[in-house]
Amino acid sequence: MLDAVGADAEADLFDIPPSVKFDGALGIDARSERAVRAEIGGLLGENDDLTEFLGRGQYDHYVPSLVDHIADRQEFLSSYTQYQPEVAQGFLQALFEFQSMLVELTGLAVANCSLYDAATALGETATLATRVRETSGSTVLVPDHLQAGKRGVLENYADGADLTIDSYPMDDGAVDVDALDAMADEETVLVYAESPTVRGVIEESLAEIGAIAGENDAMFCLGSDPVALAVLEVPADVGVDTVIGDAASLGLGTAYGMGLGMFATREAYLRQVPGRLVGASEDGSGRRVFTLTLQTREQHIRRERATSNICTNQAWVALRTAIHAASLGPGGLVELATDCITAATELAAEVDDISGLKAPVHDRHHFREFLVRTDQPAPAIADDLLDRGFAVHVVDDHLLGLCVTDTNADATDELVAALAEVAP
Amino acid sequence: MSDDQGGDKQQDTLQYDQARWSDGERYEPLLSEKTSREVDVETPLPEDLTRDSLELPELSEPELARHYTRLSQMNYGVESGPFPLGSCTMKYNPKFTEDLAARAEAAVHPDRPDETIQGTLGLYAQLSEYLGNIGGMDAVTLQPPAGAAGEYTGVLIAKAYHEHSGDDRSEIIIPDSAHGTNFASAALAGFDVVELPSGEDGRVDLDALEAAISDDTALLMLTNPNTLGLFEREIEAISELVHDAGGLLYYDGANLNALLGQARPGDMGFDIMHYNVHKTFATPHGGGGPGAGPVGVVEALEDFLPAPHVQETDGGYELYDPEHTIGKVHGFQGNWLVLIKACAYIARLGDEGLTDASAKAVLNANYLAEQTDYEVPFGPFHHEFVASAGEQDAADVAKRMLDYGVHPPTTKWPEIVPEALMTEPTEIENRRTLDQLAAAFNAVADEDDETLEHAPERTSARRIDQVSAARNPLLSWQALDEE
Numbered sequence: 001m002l003d004a005v006g007a008d009a010e011a012d013l014f015d016i017p018p019s020v021k022f023d024g025a026l027g028i029d030a031r032s033e034r035a036v037r038a039e040i041g042g043l044l045g046e047n048d049d050l051t052e053f054l055g056r057g058q059y060d061h062y063v064p065s066l067v068d069h070i071a072d073r074q075e076f077l078s079s080y081t082q083y084q085p086e087v088a089q090g091f092l093q094a095l096f097e098f099q100s101m102l103v104e105l106t107g108l109a110v111a112n113c114s115l116y117d118a119a120t121a122l123g124e125t126a127t128l129a130t131r132v133r134e135t136s137g138s139t140v141l142v143p144d145h146l147q148a149g150k151r152g153v154l155e156n157y158a159d160g161a162d163l164t165i166d167s168y169p170m171d172d173g174a175v176d177v178d179a180l181d182a183m184a185d186e187e188t189v190l191v192y193a194e195s196p197t198v199r200g201v202i203e204e205s206l207a208e209i210g211a212i213a214g215e216n217d218a219m220f221c222l223g224s225d226p227v228a229l230a231v232l233e234v235p236a237d238v239g240v241d242t243v244i245g246d247a248a249s250l251g252l253g254t255a256y257g258m259g260l261g262m263f264a265t266r267e268a269y270l271r272q273v274p275g276r277l278v279g280a281s282e283d284g285s286g287r288r289v290f291t292l293t294l295q296t297r298e299q300h301i302r303r304e305r306a307t308s309n310i311c312t313n314q315a316w317v318a319l320r321t322a323i324h325a326a327s328l329g330p331g332g333l334v335e336l337a338t339d340c341i342t343a344a345t346e347l348a349a350e351v352d353d354i355s356g357l358k359a360p361v362h363d364r365h366h367f368r369e370f371l372v373r374t375d376q377p378a379p380a381i382a383d384d385l386l387d388r389g390f391a392v393h394v395v396d397d398h399l400l401g402l403c404v405t406d407t408n409a410d411a412t413d414e415l416v417a418a419l420a421e422v423a424p
Numbered sequence: 425m426s427d428d429q430g431g432d433k434q435q436d437t438l439q440y441d442q443a444r445w446s447d448g449e450r451y452e453p454l455l456s457e458k459t460s461r462e463v464d465v466e467t468p469l470p471e472d473l474t475r476d477s478l479e480l481p482e483l484s485e486p487e488l489a490r491h492y493t494r495l496s497q498m499n500y501g502v503e504s505g506p507f508p509l510g511s512c513t514m515k516y517n518p519k520f521t522e523d524l525a526a527r528a529e530a531a532v533h534p535d536r537p538d539e540t541i542q543g544t545l546g547l548y549a550q551l552s553e554y555l556g557n558i559g560g561m562d563a564v565t566l567q568p569p570a571g572a573a574g575e576y577t578g579v580l581i582a583k584a585y586h587e588h589s590g591d592d593r594s595e596i597i598i599p600d601s602a603h604g605t606n607f608a609s610a611a612l613a614g615f616d617v618v619e620l621p622s623g624e625d626g627r628v629d630l631d632a633l634e635a636a637i638s639d640d641t642a643l644l645m646l647t648n649p650n651t652l653g654l655f656e657r658e659i660e661a662i663s664e665l666v667h668d669a670g671g672l673l674y675y676d677g678a679n680l681n682a683l684l685g686q687a688r689p690g691d692m693g694f695d696i697m698h699y700n701v702h703k704t705f706a707t708p709h710g711g712g713g714p715g716a717g718p719v720g721v722v723e724a725l726e727d728f729l730p731a732p733h734v735q736e737t738d739g740g741y742e743l744y745d746p747e748h749t750i751g752k753v754h755g756f757q758g759n760w761l762v763l764i765k766a767c768a769y770i771a772r773l774g775d776e777g778l779t780d781a782s783a784k785a786v787l788n789a790n791y792l793a794e795q796t797d798y799e800v801p802f803g804p805f806h807h808e809f810v811a812s813a814g815e816q817d818a819a820d821v822a823k824r825m826l827d828y829g830v831h832p833p834t835t836k837w838p839e840i841v842p843e844a845l846m847t848e849p850t851e852i853e854n855r856r857t858l859d860q861l862a863a864a865f866n867a868v869a870d871e872d873d874e875t876l877e878h879a880p881e882r883t884s885a886r887r888i889d890q891v892s893a894a895r896n897p898l899l900s901w902q903a904l905d906e907e
Contacts, residue, residue: 001855005790010783013790015655015804016683020692024685026557030774033520040768043550044529046543047536054533057755066485068526070492078501078517080509080831081712086883087442087826089451090495091711097455097481100900104480110899114713116569119755127612152731152752156580160614202473231467234475246755256544257534257756258569258714270897276712280904281893284878284886288450293893299572299608300837304617309608312570312702312717314759316710323492326455329482330463338467345468365469382537391536 050391051411055369055403056198057118057147058257059249061227061336062406067251067323076319081276081312085291086283092290095315096278098322105229106243107236108264112275114314115261118223119150121244122192123157124263124274124308128242129190129219130161131272131307136217137189140165143175147198150223163189173201173362173371177208184216194223195232199401200344200369201362202232210239226250226262226325228367231337241266250328251320253407260317271297274308276315336406340368343404343412348372350416351402356424361399369403371395376423384422390415437863440505440829443497444884451884452494455481456901498884499711500831506853506861508792510808510834510846511603511651513681513703518772521707521765530764534756538742544760545741548734551767552718558770558778559677559697560690561720567730567758571678574698574717575609575645580750581696581721581728582643582672583613588728588748591670593642599628601652601838603678606645615642622840626652626802628662641671648675648692649682651838651846653789653805663693672696672725677717680704681850682786682807685779695722701766708765716762732757782807784851788858792849795862797869801841808848810841811865818843820876821868827882828864 007013014021031039052060071077075090082088095113102111115121129135140158142151144167151165158165168180175193184191191213195203203209206222213220221242222235227249229235235243248260265273271294279293299306328336344366351359351372360370374381375398382394390411393401404412445452462479483491500507507514524530532541552564568574579596586593596610599620610617618636623629627650637644644666648656656662666673675689675697681704683689689697701707702715709715721729730753732743773781785807793800798811811833813821822832822845834846845865849858868876880886898904 001787001791001858005787005794007787007790010787013783013786013804014686014806015657016687017657017660020659020687022560022685022687022691024775024779026554026685026775026778028554028557028770028774028778030777031771033518033772036768036771037520037524039771040524040547040764041527043547044524044527044543044764046546047529047532048540050536050540052533052536054535056535058534060531060533064485066489070489070496072522073493073496074501074503074517075496075499076501076711077522077708078503079499079711080507080512080514080709083509083834084500084822084826084832085888086823086880086885087500087831088498088711089884090497090499093452093454093495093498094492095711096899097901100454100456100902101480103900103902104478109903116573116714116759117755119752120569120573147755149752149755153755156751156753157612160612162614202469204473230478231465231469231474233473237475253531254533255531256541256760257754258759258761259755277897277899279893280898281889283888287446287448287885289885289888291888291890291893293890293897293899296894299604301604303604303607304611306604306608306611309572309576309605309612310570311572311603311605312700312709312715313713314569314710315712315714316708317714319711323488326481326483326488327485330461330478330480331482333480334463334465334467334478341468365473386537386540391533391540393535 050389051408052391053402053404053408053415054391054393056393056401057246058254059368060253060405060407061249063251063253063324064327066327067320070323071316071320077316082292089289092278094319094322096290098318099278101322101325102262102264105226106264107234108243109267110270110273111264112273112277114318115263115275115310116314117259117261118244118246119153121261121263122150123153125221125242125244126154126157126163126190127161128269128272128274132269134268135189135219137187138163139187140190141168141183141188142192144169145198173199173364174203175205175209177205180209181212184212186216188216188218190219190221192221192223196228196367199362199371200366202365202367206233206238214239227337227340230333247321248317251324252317260314260321272307273297275310275313339406343409344368344370347402347404347412351419354420354423357419368405369401372400372402374398374400374423381422385418388418390418437867438829438860440827441882442884445494451498454901455491459483505829506857507831508833508847508849508861509831510848511678513848513850515706515850516852517706517708518769521768524768525761525764530761542740545734547767549736549741551763554770555699555718556720558684559720560688561697562723563726563729564718564720565729565733566718566763567754568717568719569754569759570713570715571698571700571717572605572609573753574719575605576612577719577730577753578674578696578698579609579613579643581725584728584748584750585725586642593640595640596642597636597644601650601840602645602647603676606676626654626840627656630658630661633662633665637665637669641669643672643674645674645676647679649679649806652802652810653808654802655806659692678703679807682782684782685775686782690722695725701762705766706769707762714759714762716759781851788849788851788853792847792858792862796865798845798865808846810838811845811847812841813843813845816843816876818845821845823887824868824871824876824879825864826880828867830861830864
């Protein structure tokens, strides 16, 4: 091959000035496959084996084996973005089906085929709100107990778009509608609320929040989750313009924060949507096919005037989520969601019976997670629980957060017993 | 490499018949067109807080397995055949890295206390160090979830750095041949973009750069080798110009596969860079993602990295918020499972393997360019080359190549080459496959326009009408039902 290209050595092919040439000594020793597996597996094994009662934006559900086996087929896993749709019908169809599931869950006409995570989806929604005709202003209103990661990401997106973020107060864990009404004005461009919230509270005033947003020409964005949406009010029916959230609770579960940004919105905003969209079309044989569409919104065509800078997205996670949702079917999904309500209610009641603890802190309906008020300092209780093999959230000096799903529900008795030892 | 086995024999083109499941009207029916069910929603919640019903597909596991298997058969991956998609670095994805990422210990919750996830934090530190060595950078964050997110992170770091210095700079300079994400990332952070025209040799024109630089220049974003595969020979002069004007230099890591062990952005004067681990470090592209876009910086910028960052303590690791942190670019810590795979790949290859990967990637690109009948106007190129389809339409050429079992190159970009075929075979192909690839290129080069316009013929779907898809967007099965 060197002869064919007229070179004596591979090194001759590099057109790099000697002054910036590197000698190749990166300081990384090559290891066998077996050694790397042992080493990295061993390193990961140094993580403590704990039963997690953790949520606050990342949730764990049992993922059926079917998901791994199908999603790991190389035709899916090792394929590229579908720029040649004629050889990529399979992935395109799976993404189209994913979009359709989100349309059913949200009641909104348009869902994209993924953003990175809930936090970046919220950031993208803030910039979307500045681009659409229906809204005006430059202030984003968010709940005062917004999860720190979401708040941090939103601040960066807001800064780049010259937006200001204001927090509105919560009333016993749900939106203080009167306070929000007083804060919202013509400067408000986006109102963000969650259901369930980061504290697990199911919001009861979505229609009122939507009305406040509407009266002030602001977009109403709801943060939610695909499992919760299987049973909660249809967002589009209560005035929601955009739904965001992390959909990886289906298909992936906890993965040290790796997620799947869910994004659905009204048809009116279609041409301003961030991220990739799969649409139906026809091929030369007259059959229905799928293809990436409305690409003129995207960075590779529109560059600095694109609706977002996103290119690589979370398509493979979306595939996993779609397979998981399809495995559950409508009945299984509703049952899973119902269990998230029941299990949280039951665990809160058991925790509330323990001396020194009150749960749930908010007198509201909960989904998966809830807060616990502690007489003893919460960090000390959490440390004692770690010693007993449980991880829980410390939310404040005297507040713990507990999250229960199908993957830790069988350990609630032990958790309750441990809390009874360490909390009083 | 199998230099010998393919050496003497003239390679014939392969023909490819992709699987096609069809009932005549459509290909594999949608899940919703098989079996759907509407279920009543009954929960312990008050009825006014819940929806009435939910309608979704309902299929048995065997039916689902068959559905998705058929869909996979109508999808082309790296193991299906050659995938020389320029600028995308479609390498083989080693299987053992998948096994590591699938371990239960990999999937800890991101809010666990530091002392309970020492393995995760140790691996984070290890990968950061590897990437720092490879790029010649002093500190590396793993938080950005993709290349574009890495660019955005780098732009935010530059912004914070200048603001911290009391220096209000509003412009970012980007060559016209750069990836579209560069422009979009700069705009997302609120900067004005100054586009730099390429010189006649396809590289940065120093005079044009000098004219573009001003007191407002926050950053110059460069890809090196650039999208034509050309090394920016004047990189040291470029660096001096930018730095003398008080600006910073950003390295877009999309083309890093050309340089592993051969040259390091940090040694060329770059202050900030991102790594596309799904390109250079062989993590799968997953049909569009997830990737990961770690960002490396020089020491002066370490305090601006996203929060939290990992540091070593006595006998362990902890997370901390850098003093002047830009804050968050992902809700948690990025695409962790992808990062595990990248770390395993780097450890498997080591110095020699990484250096050899770039050497082979460059040799393969040069060999393929030599074998193809299409003209390659610029050189000397490295890991990729941009051929011109000449009188043919590059998009049609791409469609026809599909019939020969080849995923085509990136087409019609960069625009500096007419009817561009941007080709990156990567180091994974042997001579036999490169000869097959060349045979496919050359077969298409000899074909007439009518053949090209009717291609592809042997793929699952025939040529797809993109225009009507955009004119009448049908984005869900609900929308199809309303048609």
